[in-house]
Amino acid sequence: MTPLAVIPFRPLNPKSRLGGIMTREERELFATAMLTDVLEAVTAAGCTPLVLATTPYAVAGARVSVTDADLSSALNTLLCDQDGPVLIIMADIPLATKEAVSAAISTRADVAIVPGRGGGTNAIFLRHGSSFSTDYYGQSFMKHCRIAEERNLSLEVIDSFRLYVDIDEEEDLVDLLIHGTGKSAGLLRSFGFRPVSMQGRVSVTRSSP
Amino acid sequence: MTPLAVIPFRPLNPKSRLGGIMTREERELFATAMLTDVLEAVTAAGCTPLVLATTPYAVAGARVSVTDADLSSALNTLLCDQDGPVLIIMADIPLATKEAVSAAISTRADVAIVPGRGGGTNAIFLRHGSSFSTDYYGQSFMKHCRIAEERNLSLEVIDSFRLYVDIDEEEDLVDLLIHGTGKSAGLLRSFGFRPVSMQGRVSVTRSSP
Numbered sequence: 001m002t003p004l005a006v007i008p009f010r011p012l013n014p015k016s017r018l019g020g021i022m023t024r025e026e027r028e029l030f031a032t033a034m035l036t037d038v039l040e041a042v043t044a045a046g047c048t049p050l051v052l053a054t055t056p057y058a059v060a061g062a063r064v065s066v067t068d069a070d071l072s073s074a075l076n077t078l079l080c081d082q083d084g085p086v087l088i089i090m091a092d093i094p095l096a097t098k099e100a101v102s103a104a105i106s107t108r109a110d111v112a113i114v115p116g117r118g119g120g121t122n123a124i125f126l127r128h129g130s131s132f133s134t135d136y137y138g139q140s141f142m143k144h145c146r147i148a149e150e151r152n153l154s155l156e157v158i159d160s161f162r163l164y165v166d167i168d169e170e171e172d173l174v175d176l177l178i179h180g181t182g183k184s185a186g187l188l189r190s191f192g193f194r195p196v197s198m199q200g201r202v203s204v205t206r207s208s209p
Numbered sequence: 210m211t212p213l214a215v216i217p218f219r220p221l222n223p224k225s226r227l228g229g230i231m232t233r234e235e236r237e238l239f240a241t242a243m244l245t246d247v248l249e250a251v252t253a254a255g256c257t258p259l260v261l262a263t264t265p266y267a268v269a270g271a272r273v274s275v276t277d278a279d280l281s282s283a284l285n286t287l288l289c290d291q292d293g294p295v296l297i298i299m300a301d302i303p304l305a306t307k308e309a310v311s312a313a314i315s316t317r318a319d320v321a322i323v324p325g326r327g328g329g330t331n332a333i334f335l336r337h338g339s340s341f342s343t344d345y346y347g348q349s350f351m352k353h354c355r356i357a358e359e360r361n362l363s364l365e366v367i368d369s370f371r372l373y374v375d376i377d378e379e380e381d382l383v384d385l386l387i388h389g390t391g392k393s394a395g396l397l398r399s400f401g402f403r404p405v406s407m408q409g410r411v412s413v414t415r416s417s418p
Contacts, residue, residue: 100368115370118380118412119387119404138406141387157388159309161324164370171327178328178350179366195328197347203327 003085003105003125005047006078008071009035011057015092017169021206022191030187034167035059037094037182044098045105047087052078075134082129089123090116094176094184095162103158110153114163115141117172122163173204212294212314212334214256215287217280218244220266224301226378230415231400239396243376244268246303246391253307254314256296261287284343291338298332299325303385303393304371312367319362323372324350326381331372382413 013024014031022030039049039061049062052074057064067074075088087105089096093116104112104125111132116122121140126132131153135143148155165175167184176185177195196205222233223240231239248258248270258271261283266273276283284297296314298305302325313321313334320341325331330349335341340362344352357364374384376393385394386404405414 097368115384115388118383119406139387139404142404159306159371160368161370161373162368164373174327175324178348179324195348195351197328 001084003047003087004082004129005042005049005087005089005101006052006075007035007038007042007049007062007089007091008052008075009057009091010054012055015168021170026191030184030191031091032059033182033184033187034094035091037180037184038089038091038096040182041096041098041101042087042089045101047101047105051091072134072136075136079126079129079132079134082126084129086126086129087123088126088134089114090166092167093122093163093165094167094182095165095179097162100158100160100162103160104163107156107158108154109156111144111148112156112158113141113144113148114158114160116164116166120166122166123158170204177204210293212256212296213291213338214251214258214296214298214310215261215284216244216247216251216258216271216298216300217261217284218266218300219263221264224377230379235400239393239400240300241268242391242393242396243303244300246389246393247298247300247305249391250305250307250310251296251298254310256310256314260300281343281345284345288335288338288341288343291335293338295335295338296332297335297343298323298372299375301376302331302372302374303376303391304374304388306371309367309369309371312369313372316365316367317363318365320353320357321365321367322350322353322357323367323369325373325375329375331375332367379413386413 015027018027042049051059051062051064053064053066056066104114104123110127112125114123119139119141121144167176173193174195177188192207193204196203224236227236251258260268260271260273262273262275265275313323313332319336321334323332328348328350330353376385382402383404386397401416402413405412
């Protein structure tokens with residue numbers, strides 16, 4: 001059965017932590033480009049995408065559902081009706097590939113959790129959507145592991161840096177510039193962003209495009 | 210043929226960027242614990258470990274070679290004599306598991322590169338050690354891809370967050386506390402470090418053990 005891939009998305013004033021280096025309009029374009037990259041990966045992996053947007057929105061290649069509930073509530077309402085397989089995947093993980101998504105949805109476990117940097121959850125695959133309930137507030141990775149355990153669902157943790165890297169802050173852009181081949185990496189480059197070697201790790205610099 | 214796993218290691222005053230939250234003695238214990246975790250993973254994956262230390266050092270389960278050359282020079286001198294398979298793997302990636310290391314060393318390509326956060330290289334597997342020459346200064350991931358290309362070596366990039374997460378700064382400790390099951394995560398906990406929810410991502414706090 002084709003998994004439903006639910007992608008929460010905030011069209012207006014997204015990625016506020018990038019506000020110091022991008023205008024609001026640029027952030028909206030950038031968020032859309034990242035969503036497009038994620039949509040491409042989940043579609044290539046054989047999922048049917050559904051964008052769960054906080055305000056009315058349209059995007060090629062996906063149905064859009066609008067909700068004003070908070071993230072966990074909106075997802076849990078949706079999960080109630082889903083007996084089939086559901087993948088919940090964040091819109092800000094543009095290094096996602098068909099292969100990485102396929103690894104998550106081909107788990108033999110009841111639940112596969114894909115960790116994000118700093119204790120987050122970047123994707124959850126559920127063999128039966130209605131078997132689970134999400135809790136994205138705070139240390140969500142540990143919470144989601146606990147929820148699976150409480151419900152006696154077998155769990156696999158997916159080991160993928162392409163799904164682990166989420167783009168929230170300036171320093172996250174380096175990996176997108178270095179490893180990205182999709183729309184959002186191209187847009188960043190067109191904005192003039194380039195990786196630059198600093199002491200220790202690599203940072204980004206922005207020049208006129 | 211059993212791959213040689215070369216692990217560069219700095220025994221004295223390591224991990225200086227953790228100096229704000231750990232004493233020098235704690236950092237030395239912590240670096241040794243991380244090395245032990247990496248040794249365990251590479252040994253379980255079937256490699257023969259060799260610690261390449263900057264000062265005299267002894268550790269259970271591995272031969273130690275001491276060098277005062279810089280990282281790339283020391284590694285390249287060593288690679289010259291290695292016609293067999295070599296894995297070069299950093300000592301500060303304590304989430305490494307047998308499975309993740311096995312995925313890297315079972316590549317069908319001539320070279321497998323494991324990216325680290327921010328453009329770094331956390332591991333390189335070489336089917337023939339002498340075929341390659343490393344360059345760890347600056348944006349090493351891109352450099353290593355270019356070196357493989359220049360030498361007409363086929364290349365695979367390994368997708369593993371367990372090998373991607375390197376521990377350099379305070380914010381990196383969160384993922385070790387959350388995902389770590391080895392010696393270094395245990396030591397961190399014994400030092401009193403705990404994950405704590407802040408706005409957005411999770412951070413760490415330290416209390417009396």
